[in-house]
Each structure stands twice: as C-alpha cells, then as structure tokens.
Amino acid sequence: MGGRLYASVLGLLQRRPPLVRVVPLSGRYIPKAQDVVVGTVCDVQGTFWLLDIAAPRWAPLHMTGTPWKIDFGETGQYLHVGDSVVVGVEAIENTGRIGVTMLGEGLGKLEGGTIVTISAAKVPRVIGRGGSMITTMTRLTGAEIVVGQNGRIWVGGSPEAIRRVRECLKLIERQGQRSGLTEMVERYLKSSQPPPPPPVEPLSTLVERPAPGTEVFVANPEPDGALFPEGVDGDVPPPEDN
Amino acid sequence: MGSVGAKDVPVLIGEDGRRIDGRRADELRPMKITAGALHQADGSAFVEWGMNKVMAAVYGPREVHPRHLQENNKAIVQCRYNMAAFSVDERKRPGLDRRSQEISKVIAEALESVVFAEEYPRTSIDVYIEVLQANAGTRCAGVVAASVALADAGIPMVDLLPSVAVGKVAGHIVLDLKKEEDNFGEADMPMALVPQSGRLVLLQMEGRLSKAEFATALDMGVAGCKTIYGTMKQALRDRYNVTGSDPTEAGQ
Numbered sequence: 001m002g003g004r005l006y007a008s009v010l011g012l013l014q015r016r017p018p019l020v021r022v023v024p025l026s027g028r029y030i031p032k033a034q035d036v037v038v039g040t041v042c043d044v045q046g047t048f049w050l051l052d053i054a055a056p057r058w059a060p061l062h063m064t065g066t067p068w069k070i071d072f073g074e075t076g077q078y079l080h081v082g083d084s085v086v087v088g089v090e091a092i093e094n095t096g097r098i099g100v101t102m103l104g105e106g107l108g109k110l111e112g113g114t115i116v117t118i119s120a121a122k123v124p125r126v127i128g129r130g131g132s133m134i135t136t137m138t139r140l141t142g143a144e145i146v147v148g149q150n151g152r153i154w155v156g157g158s159p160e161a162i163r164r165v166r167e168c169l170k171l172i173e174r175q176g177q178r179s180g181l182t183e184m185v186e187r188y189l190k191s192s193q194p195p196p197p198p199p200v201e202p203l204s205t206l207v208e209r210p211a212p213g214t215e216v217f218v219a220n221p222e223p224d225g226a227l228f229p230e231g232v233d234g235d236v237p238p239p240e241d242n
Numbered sequence: 243m244g245s246v247g248a249k250d251v252p253v254l255i256g257e258d259g260r261r262i263d264g265r266r267a268d269e270l271r272p273m274k275i276t277a278g279a280l281h282q283a284d285g286s287a288f289v290e291w292g293m294n295k296v297m298a299a300v301y302g303p304r305e306v307h308p309r310h311l312q313e314n315n316k317a318i319v320q321c322r323y324n325m326a327a328f329s330v331d332e333r334k335r336p337g338l339d340r341r342s343q344e345i346s347k348v349i350a351e352a353l354e355s356v357v358f359a360e361e362y363p364r365t366s367i368d369v370y371i372e373v374l375q376a377n378a379g380t381r382c383a384g385v386v387a388a389s390v391a392l393a394d395a396g397i398p399m400v401d402l403l404p405s406v407a408v409g410k411v412a413g414h415i416v417l418d419l420k421k422e423e424d425n426f427g428e429a430d431m432p433m434a435l436v437p438q439s440g441r442l443v444l445l446q447m448e449g450r451l452s453k454a455e456f457a458t459a460l461d462m463g464v465a466g467c468k469t470i471y472g473t474m475k476q477a478l479r480d481r482y483n484v485t486g487s488d489p490t491e492a493g494q
Contacts, residue, residue: 006438008358008398010478025482027396028284028303056303056317056365096363121396 029054029120029150031098035089036106038115038148044076051087054120054150055098061087065101067108084110084154086146106146113144113156116169120151122176126169133172133182140189141165164189251426254412262423267416268462270406270469275386275477277394285395287477289387292420293377298387300395303365311366316359318366321350323384325373345381346371352405352434352444353388358398367397378424379407385434385444390474394481404470405434405444408459410451415458417466431459435467 007013011022031037031053039051042058050058063070065087068078079085086107087100102108118126126147127134134145143157143165155165168185175181254262261267271292280286283299306312311320323345327336353369369391371384385405392399409419411427424430429449435442451459 006401008400009396010393011396024396026285026394056305056362058305 024121026119026121028056031055031059031089031092031150033089033091035149036147037087037089037100037150038110038146038152038154039085039087039100039150040115041079041081041083041085044079044081046073046075049075049079051085051100053087053098053100053148054117054152057096057098059087059089059098059100061085061100061102065090065103067103079109084115086110086148086154110146110154113154114162114166116153116155116166118151118153118169118173119176120149122173123147123149123151125172125176125181126153128182133185136182136186137165137168137189140186141168252422254423254426255414255416259414261411261416263420267414268465270418270466271420273470273473275390275473277390277477277481283391283395285391285393285397287387287390287394289383289390291379291383291386292418293375294373294380294383295375296380296383296387297372297374298384298391299370299372300367300388300391300397301370302367302395303362303397304368306364306366312364315363317357317362317364319350319354319357319359319369320366321346321353321369321371321388323349323371323373323381325376325380329373329376345384348444348446349381349385349388352385352403353392355443356389356400356403356436357392358400361398367392376421378419378421378430379432382406382432382434386470386474390477393478401436401438402471402474403434403443404437404467404474405432406463406466406470407432408463408466410449410455410459415451415455415462417462429455429459431463433460433463433467435464437468437471440464 005020007022009022009024009027011024014021014023029037037053039053039059041049042052043050048060048062051061053059063075066078070078085102087102088104088107090099090101092098125133128136134147137143138145141157141161141164143155143161145165146154148154153169155162168188171185171188172181175184252262259267263271265271274290276288278286279288279297280299283301285300287298289296289298303317306318311318323342324338325334325342327334349371350369357367359367369388371388373380373384382405385403389399389403393402406417407419408415408417408431409423409427410416410429411419411423413428416423419427419430427449429447429451431447431451432444433442433446434444
C-alpha cells in the first residue's frame with residue numbers, strides 16, 4: 001500500500017534480504033500436508049468421524065483411512081466422541097476440507113495419558129533443534145511424548161512423569177521467545193529431582209495455595225478417620241485437604 | 243432529556259473552558275489496554291477507559307454454529323456485546339435488549355470490514371464484548387477491545403480499529419464524552435476509523451449537529467482515533483515483551 005508493506009498479523013519481523021517475513025506470535029493452527037496432529041473425535045457419522053484438531057475447521061477421518069476393516073454404520077464401535085487420536089494430514093483441498101488419515105507409522109488411537117494443549121506457534125520450541133527438547137524431556141522424566149503440530153501434546157507414563165512434563169510444557173509456552181530453552185528445561189528437571197516432595201514452586205499462579213487460616217490442618221494432619229479434632233466444637237471449618 | 247429541569251443540569255463546561263472532569267474540549271479520558279488478559283480465549287483484551295471497563299474475547303476462526311449461517315467463500319464475524327447487570331448505577335436487566343442487539347450488529351459489521359475473512363472460508367470468528375463498568379462510550383471501548391483481541395488472536399487484519407465518540411455539550415464540540423456529558427449534552431456521535439486508509443467503518447449519531455459542527459466533530463474524532471491507535475499498538479507490543487518472574491530464571 002503506497003509503496004509500503006504492512007503485516008496483516010501480529011508477529012515478529014524477520015529481515016533476510018531480499019525477503020522480509022513476519023513470524024506470527026499467535027493464531028490458530030493452520031494445517032499443512034504431512035503434519036502429524038493430535039485430534040479429538042467430536043462427531044461420528046456412517047462412514048467417517050469428525051475430528052477437532054484445533055484448526056479453523058473440523059477434519060473428517062474416513063473409515064478407509066483407518067487400520068480397521070469397518071462396514072457402513074460400524075464407525076461408532078471403533079472411536080467414540082471424546083476419544084483422542086494421532087492422525088496425519090494428507091491434503092488440504094481447495095474447498096478448505098482437511099483430509100486426515102490414521103494409516104502410517106506412529107498414527108493411531110491414544111489410550112491413557114494426558115493431553116496438554118499449548119499454542120501451535122510454540123510447537124517448534126517443544127521439539128527443539130533436531131528434537132533435542134523432546135529427547136531431554138523423555139530422558140529426564142521417563143515419560144512418553146507425542147507432539148502434534150497443532151499444539152496438542154499427548155503425554156503418557158507414570159503420573160509423576162506426566163506432571164513434570166506438563167510443567168515443562170507450561171514453562172516452554174510462557175518462555176517461548178527466549179534462547180537457551182533446552183538448557184533451561186534440563187536444569188529445571190534436574191533441580192527438581194528426585195520426585196518427593198513436590199519440587200519447586202510449581203510454576204505458581206495456576207496453583208491455588210490454601211488460605212493462611214487453614215494451615216493448622218496442614219501442619220497437624222488429623223489421624224485417619226477423625227474429621228474433626230477432639231475437644232473442639234462444631235465451629236471449626238471442615239479441614240480442607242489441600 | 244426533556245423531563246429534566248434546567249436546574250438539575252450540571253455545569254458541563256466551566257467559564258475557563260474546562261469540562262466537568264477538568265479536560266479540555268479535545269482531550270481523551272485516560273486509557274489503559276491489556277492485551278491477552280484471558281487464557282482460554284484465542285485472543286483477548288481488557289480496556290479501562292475513563293470509568294469504563296470492558297473485556298473482549300475472540301474465539302476462532304472455528305466451526306460455525308448454527309450451520310446455516312456458514313458462508314462458503316469467507317468467514318463470518320459474530321459479535322455479542324453485553325452489559326453486566328452491575329455495570330451501571332441502577333441494576334440493568336441482564337441479557338439481550340434492543341440496544342445491545344444494535345450495538346452487537348454495528349460492531350460485527352465494523353470488525354468484518356477490517357479482517358481478511360476470505361482466508362478462512364466456512365468458519366466463524368466469534369467476538370464477545372462484556373461491559374463490566376459503564377460510563378458512556380462503551381461501544382467505542384468495545385470496538386477498541388475487540389480489535390486488539392483480534393490482533394492478539396493472530397487473525398489477519400487490514401488494520402487495528404480505534405474508536406471514539408464526539409459530541410456537542412453546552413454548545414461546544416467535545417471529544418470522548420463522559421456520562422454526564424452524554425446524558426445532558428445535545429449530541430453524541432460514536433465513530434470507528436481505519437487509520438491507514440482513513441476509512442470510517444462505524445458512524446452513528448444521536449441528537450443534532452449543524453453541517454459546520456459535524457465537520458469539526460469529525461476532525462476531532464479522527465484525531466482522537468489516531469491517539470488511541472498508538473495506545474493500542476503499544477498494548478500489543480507490551481504483551482510480548484513481558485516475561486513473568488520464574489524460579490528457573492535465577493542464574494540465567
């Protein structure tokens with residue numbers, strides 16, 4: 001416009017003469033062919049499922065794109081609404097339809113574990129250069145991690161491992177613009193080993209601390225079964241188990 | 243306000259030309275914008291402007307509900323402007339009314355004209371504007387909050403959309419009316435401007451202005467919008483410079 005260029009999205013300017021590029025800082029996941037994404041089933045139809053992959057639109061997963069041999073109408077027996085799957089993006093048709101498949105290495109239905117959602121713009125940081133960040137996290141926590149390009153990350157393993165990976169992911173999401181992230185995460189995980197007791201103020205803000213008044217109960221836990229302390233009348237608030 | 247006797251009208255413009263809160267005619271009320279105030283939304287902004295407090299949240303582009311509203315060649319922009327029951331002196335009956343429906347519509351149309359809707363066919367961009375505290379000019383504050391929230395959500399746009407009201411109070415044309423000026427003034431004209439192109443995408447008026455007064459008011463409003471534009475851009479910059487304190491940061 002008027003011999004000048006204007007960005008249409010909020011982002012960081014990158015000058016690589018003769019090109020300029022704007023790296024977006026936020027925004028929904030925009031699917032690309034070959035991407036591996038984590039999706040959730042949100043509708044079951046006769047021959048396909050509709051998946052929410054955090055993209056602008058739902059993605060249909062046709063039954064021919066699955067490892068199962070299904071007859072018409074049997075789709076509901078394999079995947080239910082709310083199930084999570086790892087799928088590959090096959091193609092974006094010019095109607096905007098997102099074709100996905102479950103055939104391929106590492107693709108399939110997810111059982112157990114937890115899904116952590118972060119901004120899709122931060123996914124490269126979670127993977128790290130040549131996968132370094134993933135390796136660090138898997139090595140130091142023993143968790144199993146599947147990263148979807150759409151910002152959904154499936155974490156499996158022991159509850160403790162899942163908890164620690166989740167904290168790392170939160171850390172990465174908040175500190176995503178900084179350099180030396182892998183080292184920071186490594187230091188964080190090492191400093192918080194061994195597990196007990198719950199290490200390091202767990203990234204504060206999100207965790208509600210008990211009000212000062214309730215600390216009595218935390219410091220002197222009641223013996224099992226006794227909900228109210230002896231000798232005190234009913235005006236004591238029920239102990240809050242933190 | 244025909245029913246109000248002349249005695250009840252406060253002195254809106256003092257002899258020194260200052261307004262009821264000490265502002266000059268072309269002065270804005272103080273404004274503070276916080277981009278990314280909500281976690282759940284794709285984009286959000288909180289605007290405190292004078293005694294207005296307005297929160298905006300943007301979701302999408304996402305699947306359209308109900309389906310029949312979907313458009314095959316572009317995204318639709320849906321907007322809900324709502325005033326909290328506690329936002330005004332006398333409790334407002336909650337929910338949609340004629341006024342909020344009108345405001346929702348004009349804001350949605352103003353926003354639709356600045357987003358590149360063709361990039362996301364068959365989707366919906368949903369904007370929720372909640373007025374927590376009102377003191378005249380909430381639709382302008384709503385437009386400002388909504389457009390910062392859209393930018394925060396990473397939605398491609400032509401430009402941000404600053405917005406302000408101009409009006410006629412005690413015979414003077416003034417910028418950014420506050421509640422008393424709105425209630426007892428002669429005219430109120432909210433507008434929203436696309437700064438880079440100078441296009442007006444929202445312009446409403448209540449009351450009467452002469453041709454000359456209208457021209458003055460328009461110029462004053464455009465100037466006001468340019469100032470607000472700066473505040474909006476700064477809010478988006480601030481959003482990404484902040485790095486919260488963190489236990490692992492020590493020794494970095």
